[in-house]
Amino acid sequence: MSSHEIDPQYRERLRATLHEMASKPAHRTKTVVALVAVLGVLLSCVVLVGIQPWAARDSEVVVSCYSLAEMSETEPFESVTVTRPEGDPLSARQAIKLCAALWSEGVVASQSGDVDFLSGDVDFQSSGGVPLTACVTPEGDIAVLPGVNLVCDDLGFHPIGKELP
Amino acid sequence: MSTSSASETGIWASAVLGDPDAFAQVFDLHHARVYRHALRMAVVSADAEDVTAMVFFEAWRKRHSVRVVDGSIVGWLLVTTTNIARNQRRALRRYEALLLRVHPEDVADHAPAVLESIDPARHEVNRAFTQLSPGDQQLLVLCLVERIPPTAVAQLLRLRPGTVRTRLSRAKTRLRGLLNDSAPTLEEPAL
Numbered sequence: 001m002s003s004h005e006i007d008p009q010y011r012e013r014l015r016a017t018l019h020e021m022a023s024k025p026a027h028r029t030k031t032v033v034a035l036v037a038v039l040g041v042l043l044s045c046v047v048l049v050g051i052q053p054w055a056a057r058d059s060e061v062v063v064s065c066y067s068l069a070e071m072s073e074t075e076p077f078e079s080v081t082v083t084r085p086e087g088d089p090l091s092a093r094q095a096i097k098l099c100a101a102l103w104s105e106g107v108v109a110s111q112s113g114d115v116d117f118l119s120g121d122v123d124f125q126s127s128g129g130v131p132l133t134a135c136v137t138p139e140g141d142i143a144v145l146p147g148v149n150l151v152c153d154d155l156g157f158h159p160i161g162k163e164l165p
Numbered sequence: 166m167s168t169s170s171a172s173e174t175g176i177w178a179s180a181v182l183g184d185p186d187a188f189a190q191v192f193d194l195h196h197a198r199v200y201r202h203a204l205r206m207a208v209v210s211a212d213a214e215d216v217t218a219m220v221f222f223e224a225w226r227k228r229h230s231v232r233v234v235d236g237s238i239v240g241w242l243l244v245t246t247t248n249i250a251r252n253q254r255r256a257l258r259r260y261e262a263l264l265l266r267v268h269p270e271d272v273a274d275h276a277p278a279v280l281e282s283i284d285p286a287r288h289e290v291n292r293a294f295t296q297l298s299p300g301d302q303q304l305l306v307l308c309l310v311e312r313i314p315p316t317a318v319a320q321l322l323r324l325r326p327g328t329v330r331t332r333l334s335r336a337k338t339r340l341r342g343l344l345n346d347s348a349p350t351l352e353e354p355a356l
Contacts, residue, residue, distance in 0.1 A: 006200040010214050013267045018192050018221055022185035146323045148248050150299040154332070
């Protein structure tokens with residue numbers, strides 16, 4: 001067997017497993033749950049923006065949602081300013097969900113309903129669609145783009161860890 | 166569209182509709198390329214086998230949104246291979262139970278054979294390749310190694326074709342620079 005070929009025993013077992021997997025009836029969990037979750041995130045962001053003006057110390061974070069993983073030729077289709085209390089930064093997941101909601105609504109791109117609300121480092125918990133990635137621009141703003149986490153490097157941005165600054 | 170891509174489109178459509186034989190056919194068509202790409206990313210063949218398995222598990226799970234480009238899903242499979250290889254631990258958690266069913270009882274260690282098969286020139290190219298950014302690596306593999314047209318790669322990565330060409334050119338320049346630093350006689354990447 002060549003070292004560049006999959007082990008025949010492994011291949012046959014994998015093939016049989018795939019065949020069996022595809023034989024089972026589909027259990028489709030509908031996107032309703034995801035949509036409700038996204039709407040919840042949107043609502044909480046709106047509430048945060050609404051109640052923060054009288055908070056003692058807070059900070060504003062600009063989240064720009066892009067339809068293409070490019071900066072030079074495309075302006076963000078939509079930017080959202082989110083006010084957060086100091087010490088409670090916006091998480092990468094929240095930023096991504098915010099933009100994913102705009103995608104779903106057709107505000108950012110036309111592929112409504114084909115968006116995967118994933119975290120930047122490829123979260124395998126969602127089904128189907130395009131992964132989105134949150135990066136920090138040199139200006140300190142948040143850019144959410146289609147693609148996996150390496151798009152941040154490609155564009156000269158910093159990938160975001162668990163929390164945004 | 167060629168006859169083979171036309172037929173692959175039909176096979177994939179049947180698989181999506183729940184035909185297990187069709188899904189197995191898709192596996193037969195592409196497992197070798199996926200495995201070779203996984204081997205490139207994972208180095209150890211046992212890891213590459215698991216990555217290959219997870220790519221097809223993922224293809225089944227996301228079958229309704231897999232991108233068919235030029236009549237084939239191979240590009241989607243290769244991009245997914247890259248992503249899974251880079252996020253292997255997380256993917257392993259998801260598919261742990263399925264992988265246990267696939268693993269043979271006696272797992273041979275193929276690493277020595279892989280290492281033996283690496284000649285010095287290839288080793289230099291691999292060394293230079295691993296120094297590139299993940300984005301550069303992905304573009305070089307898709308466009309040069311797997312010979313997927315830049316327009317199709319652009320569709321897969323959701324970039325403009327011009328951007329793919331520009332980034333590919335830069336990646337080639339960077340790879341050439343890295344190779345020239347260590348082995349001035351090497352001109353063409355032999356990944």
